[in-house]
Amino acid sequence: MQQLTPKQIRQQIRQQQITGNTSGLAKGFVQCNMVILPADWAVDFQQFCERNPRPCPIIAMSEKPGDIHLDKVGEDVDIRHDLPQYRIFEQGKLIGEVADVADYWRDDLVTFFLGCSFSFEEALIDDGIEIRNISEHKNVPMYRTNIACEPAGRFSGDMVVSMRPMVPADAIRAVQICSLFPSVHGAPIHFGNPNMIGIRDINQPDFGDAVSIKENEVPVFWACGVTPQVALEQAKPPFCITHSPGCMLVTDITNRSLSTGG
Incomplete structure (x- = not known):
């Protein structure tokens, strides 16, 4: 096709x-x-x-x-x-x-x-890394965090992140690949324990759809373009x-x- x-x-x-x-x-x-x-x-x-x-x-x-x-x-x-x-x-x-x-x-x-982030997803797939939201035909899960953005004028707020589960070796490779794409969020900002960035339930995203996380995988988090919507709520x-x-x-x-x- x-x-x-x-x-x-x-x-x-x-x-x-x-x-x-x-x-x-x-x-x-x-x-x-x-x-x-x-x-x-x-x-x-x-x-x-x-x-x-x-x-x-x-x-x-x-x-x-x-x-x-x-x-x-x-x-x-x-x-x-x-x-x-x-x-x-x-x-x-x-x-x-x-x-x-x-x-x-x-x-x-x-x-x-x-x-x-859809741009760097392609680069990850080309490197052989599965993107779970694509393989499960879902919207990527997105979460509100406790990571404060730098205020500007009337705008402030905490960052929203998107998440893709990966085995640790793929998470490290994702850091290397996504660092080449600063115009589309760049490298992940966190992986591992979601509580450390204020996410209480990884299975209940604030936006998008939950995806499966396998036993040997860790959640990997990227800064997300839904962040402005949180800033707009406050401004x-x-x-x-x-x-x-x-x-x-x-x-x-x-x-x-x-x-x-x-």
């Missing part, structure tokens, strides 16, 4: 033929988390990302408020339609999830696209749009282009 191009995937998402998480789609291409904010909140959020590049690595942002197309990330990208699911927040509270945000669009909105901007966890923008940027390994 011929693989769809990123543009073809976006077209299917726009037509709501793809409505779920995008993990494993578009082999070779970067996927992005997304945050959309009013322009008067954008400077603080940009500074928050710059101070916390592990969970919030900026891939691209609007050149001016109201832009619905970002040519930097893909041909004919329309921010209002090209993610499978969006979250709508008012005053920091989630008020709904929708498949399209055309009815919510405003001319003062600024879009940020942030690096996503309480009057209005905000984000991706739904696991439902990313598929871009035309190659994973290879983000590797520092040459």
Whole structure:
């Protein structure tokens, strides 16, 4: 079966033929988390990302408020339609999830696209490491932690992490591989005992789906692009749009282009 191009995937998402998480789609291409904010909140959020590049690595942002197309990330990208699911927040509270945000669009909105762990998953698979959320056809499990982000302006909060179980030898290899991808969260920030980073029950993720952890495996944790959603809950901007966890923008940027390994 011929693989769809990123543009073809976006077209299917726009037509709501793809409505779920995008993990494993578009082999070779970067996927992005997304945050959309009013322009008067954008400077603080940009500074928050710059101070916390592990969970919030900026891939691209609007050149001016109201832009619905970002040519930097893909041909004919329309921010209002090209993610499978969006979250709508008012005053920091989630008020709904929708498949399209055309009815919510405003001319003062600024879009940020942030690096996503789905890019380094491909590099790990190519090295022979199983990615459990892909092999079990699930969304990656994500957890709130007690790891504080560096505040910036009105934004602060604790980091969210994603988790993939691995045998210890693969965990060490994952550190080596993912260190080459700082634009998509880089190396793991922790592996082993989840209680040490404030996770009480590894089988009850705050976002995404639980995956099986085998007897000889340890949980391996990466900084996660859902972190801004926690910061938004605390900052309480009057209005905000984000991706739904696991439902990313598929871009035309190659994973290879983000590797520092040459």
